[in-house]
Amino acid sequence: TGNIQKLFRDPNADPQIAILYRTNAQSRPIEQALLQAGIPYRIYGGLRFYDRMEIKDVIAALRYAHNPKDKVSLARIEKNFGKRESAFLAAELPRLAGELKLLELIGFFLENTKYMEYLERAFKNARERVENVKELITFAGTFNHLGLADFLEQVSLVASTDLPNGKPEPKKLARGVVTLMTIHAAKGLEFNQVFVAGANEGLIPHEQSFTKAEDIEEERRLMYVAMTRARHQLTLMYYNVPSRFLYEIPAELTEFKTIGNRFRDELPDEDEQYITYD
Known part of the structure; x- marks a missing residue:
């Protein structure tokens, strides 16, 4: 720079x-x-990175985990997944946010929704979308010792910039x-x-x-x-x-x-x- x-x-x-x-x-x-x-x-x-669909999906899950009153993030979860799966995530994500480290929480979301498999199945540019999620995970790893709140604050600083x-x-x-x-x-x-x-x-x-x-x-x-x-x-x-x-x-x-x-x-x-x- x-x-x-x-x-x-x-x-x-x-x-x-x-x-x-x-x-x-x-x-x-x-x-x-x-x-x-x-x-x-x-x-x-x-x-922009944080405007991409797959990134917004993961961030919505993390925001809801941090704040169960976040109706916008919950609505995105409910839109993407079935009723049973959404209800499970709505119950478990906030509970686990206080128990798991950041990378473990992301892993829980990806594994229980089979999100990577969904990307592979649903999109022609699946490799690109998977790489985006992996990049988000890499970045989240630098906040693993700080926690979910600090990570979401950093994401918001970048994502909210009007460009x-x-x-x-x-x-x-x-x-x-x-x-x-x-x-x-x-x-x-x-x-x-x-x-x-x-x-x-x-x-x-x-x-x-x-x-x-x-x-x-x-x-x-x-x-x-x-x-x-x-x-x-x-x-x-x-x-x-x-x-x-x-x-x-x-x-x-x-x-x-x-x-x-x-x-x-x-x-x-x-x-x-x-x-x-x-």
């Missing part, structure tokens, strides 16, 4: 900035980091506002400055592509799409193991830096590296 703030402050930079990522689930820590830094952003061609969703006309991609999108959604668009988040082995190429050569080639083409969205400056960010595709970039064209953890608040011991390509 520090580099983005510098671009906005630089009168000669003409910032038109995009942050690209391989999977929608990656937007959660990015959104949080931008909000904490006071940097305005919009999601292009999609919804636009949707897909503006390309000509209206605003300067002074960071555009967040998946690499797939970025096809055909260009920005003066592009940051590719999560240029890691396992994300791009995605771990599910490891077994087939043709899938790896498709992932390589996707990385090419991401890199060629930048008109002036490209920054590829990763932690732990860098993508194999980064080694294919000529070394003389890159500048390598190590920075403190910015986006992954749940990885406090990991530094983030990035490569700048002008």
